Amino acid sequence: MSDMLEVDDIEVRYGAIRALKGVSFTVKEGEVVALLGANGAGKTTTQKTVSGMLRPVHGEIRLDGLRIDGVPAHELINLGICHVPEGRRVFPTMSVAENLEMGAFRFKKPDEKVLARVLELFPRLQERYKQLAGTLSGGEQQMLAIGRALMGKPRLLLLDEPSMGLAPLVVQQIFDIIREINDSGVTVLLVEQNAAQALAIANRGYVLETGEIVLSGSGEKLLSDDRIRAAYLGEE
Numbered sequence: 280m281s282d283m284l285e286v287d288d289i290e291v292r293y294g295a296i297r298a299l300k301g302v303s304f305t306v307k308e309g310e311v312v313a314l315l316g317a318n319g320a321g322k323t324t325t326q327k328t329v330s331g332m333l334r335p336v337h338g339e340i341r342l343d344g345l346r347i348d349g350v351p352a353h354e355l356i357n358l359g360i361c362h363v364p365e366g367r368r369v370f371p372t373m374s375v376a377e378n379l380e381m382g383a384f385r386f387k388k389p390d391e392k393v394l395a396r397v398l399e400l401f402p403r404l405q406e407r408y409k410q411l412a413g414t415l416s417g418g419e420q421q422m423l424a425i426g427r428a429l430m431g432k433p434r435l436l437l438l439d440e441p442s443m444g445l446a447p448l449v450v451q452q453i454f455d456i457i458r459e460i461n462d463s464g465v466t467v468l469l470v471e472q473n474a475a476q477a478l479a480i481a482n483r484g485y486v487l488e489t490g491e492i493v494l495s496g497s498g499e500k501l502l503s504d505d506r507i508r509a510a511y512l513g514e515e
């Protein structure tokens with residue numbers, strides 16, 4: 280498998296704050312890669328930089344070998360990078376159907392086959408099709424946010440804390456669906472605080488600490504690493 284995404288020594292600042300201090304990692308075509316770390320470690324900043332919402336002051340990001348750092352988010356969508364940001368951000372006063380349609384905005388019209396696939400992955404969205412998104416439960420809004428991103432036919436899907444604030448059963452459903460999405464050929468970069476569940480579906484993971492990668496390896500290796508178990512899995 281070749282590297283689809285290469286993040287090479289990126290530094291990102293918020294004014295005087297150096298949020299990322301030279302972060303490097305790769306994502307190969309077909310992988311699920313997890314970015315783990317405590318609050319404020321720089322996970323969201325990393326994803327926002329890959330999705331074009333932030334610009335690194337140093338370093339490079341490449342997609343299929345071509346530089347994409349500094350390319351704005353709306354252009355990256357045309358290259359197949361779709362981002363589901365933290366907090367879901369569905370359009371609350373639009374219906375489920377309209378939200379899904381918005382996800383296909385880069386095409387002349389939504390692809391019916393993709394829509395059928397999204398509704399098959401998320402039967403709940405089919406049941407709530409005409410309902411306003413703002414009236415959905417948290418789990419349903421997360422499903423809608425992911426479904427909307429899939430309508431853009433991503434090659435690389437960026438998911439920021441998809442399990443945040445959801446009940447354990449719903450979290451499990453969301454992770455199962457992420458696995459299924461990946462099985463159907465979409466590469467996934469997953470930001471999570473829920474390390475155990477993220478690593479269970481990830482091929483590889485990277486651990487961020489105060490803007491630097493301190494540990495990386497296969498999902499299995501990280502799951503059995505004592506430092507990970509102590510820091511993120513609540514074990515001594």
Ligand code: ATP
Pocket residue numbers: 293296298316317318319320321322323324325472
């Ligand atoms: P969380 O899980 O809380 O989202 P995170 O690992 O995603 O944490 P980031 O949100 O990327 O971390 O934050 C990295 C650092 O950058 C933190 O120190 C944070 O306080 C700082 N930071 C993030 N956003 C801004 C901003 N808009 N302005 C200033 N500093 C920011």
